Amino acid sequence: MSETVAPRTAAVDDYIKTIYAVYERGEGPASTTALAKRLGVGASSVSGMLKKLTDQGLVEHRPYGGVRLTEDGTRAALDVLRRHRLLETYLVRELGYGWDEVHDEAEVLEHHVSRTLLDRMDARLGHPRFDPHGDPIPAADGTVAEFSGRRFATLEPGDRGQLVRVDDTEPAMLTWLREHTVELGVTLELVARRPFGGSFEVRVSGQDPEQDLDLGPELADALWVDHVVEGLFHRGTAT
Numbered sequence: 001m002s003e004t005v006a007p008r009t010a011a012v013d014d015y016i017k018t019i020y021a022v023y024e025r026g027e028g029p030a031s032t033t034a035l036a037k038r039l040g041v042g043a044s045s046v047s048g049m050l051k052k053l054t055d056q057g058l059v060e061h062r063p064y065g066g067v068r069l070t071e072d073g074t075r076a077a078l079d080v081l082r083r084h085r086l087l088e089t090y091l092v093r094e095l096g097y098g099w100d101e102v103h104d105e106a107e108v109l110e111h112h113v114s115r116t117l118l119d120r121m122d123a124r125l126g127h128p129r130f131d132p133h134g135d136p137i138p139a140a141d142g143t144v145a146e147f148s149g150r151r152f153a154t155l156e157p158g159d160r161g162q163l164v165r166v167d168d169t170e171p172a173m174l175t176w177l178r179e180h181t182v183e184l185g186v187t188l189e190l191v192a193r194r195p196f197g198g199s200f201e202v203r204v205s206g207q208d209p210e211q212d213l214d215l216g217p218e219l220a221d222a223l224w225v226d227h228v229v230e231g232l233f234h235r236g237t238a239t
Contacts, residue, residue, distance in 0.1 A: 010111045013080045014039065015049055016058055019067055020077035025167075029066025038169065078138040083110040083118060085131035085138075090121045092132040099132040099166075099183075100174030133174075134165030134184055134224065149224035152188055153200070153217065158231015160189035162206075165224035173219055181207055188225055 018038050022030040032050070036043045050067060053059040058073035069077055087106040091097040097105070119140065122128075129145040131137055136145040149164045163186050168174060177183070182204055191201040191212065200220040202213050215223075 008076065011049065012053065012056075012058070013076075013111060014107075015053060016069060016073055016077040017080045017084065019059065019069055020074065020081065023069070029068050031066050035067070075142060078142050078144065080110060081135075082138040082140070083113055085135055086118060086121055086125070086128075087113065088133070089125055089128050089131045089137065093125060098174075098178055099168075100171045100178055102132065103168050103171060132184075133168045134163075135168070149226040150228065151221055152190070152202075152223040152225050153221040155190045155225070155228065156231065157190050157192050159228055160187055160203075160231070161225030161228035162186070163188055163223060164226045167222040167224075170222070173222055176219075180204075180211070180213060182213070183207075188223065189231075 015035070018035060019030045022028075022034060022038070027034070032043055032046045035050075036046045039046070050059060050061045053073070054061050057070055058076060060068045060070055062068075084106045087109050088099075088102040091102045091105055092099060122140070127139075128137055134149075136147050138144050147165070150161075152161070152163075155161065163182070163184055166174065166177065166184070186204050186206040189203040189205070191203050193200055197217060199214045199216055202215050202220075204211050204213060
């Protein structure tokens with residue numbers, strides 16, 4: 001008889017995965033408010049679940065200090081993320097899904113896939129290190145590939161870098177990017193930034209044809225680039 005990867009409930013899996021995702025993106029310990037927003041639940045529901053996770057030894061919750069995963073919690077979160085991200089990769093590569101279609105499918109399947117099936121999918125895919133959105137896929141032993149990208153919104157005008165990751169929390173954003181042929185591997189150059197929190201004027205190259213796009217602050221912040229080359233702004237102000 002095949003067993004599921006872990007006996008934890010789906011709700012527990014969702015919480016520890018979300019807590020890890022906040023930490024993974026450099027946002028520090030997760031707050032109750034941040035978790036409520038990401039999970040689409042009320043703050044009281046989050047508080048109740050955090051108490052249960054604390055009792056299970058999966059998290060440490062300090063008032064006004066945020067939520068941190070324990071060693072056991074981190075190990076469990078990496079297990080959930082391995083399932084989720086391998087499933088997303090399989091759906092895109094083998095079944096022809098778009099990167100904007102896989103998150104919800106993987107959310108359902110990740111709670112039921114057996115370890116045997118997961119390992120065979122991993123082998124079939126050639127043991128990928130990153131999923132279709134550029135998120136690192138934890139290996140079976142819990143190791144995670146190093147990621148050195150930075151958010152596109154932190155660049156200065158004239159800077160450019162290679163798109164290596166896209167936050168996948170908003171499928172509508174992924175759909176918009178797909179419709180405008182913005183995908184991992186293209187080069188994004190920040191041409192200009194509109195004042196007072198305005199849009200980002202971006203030149204997209206490494207595809208045919210090259211194009212200029214205006215991206216809102218939320219979308220610009222969801223894009224991650226690496227191999228950043230600084231523009232004249234930096235060289236011109238150096239002393």
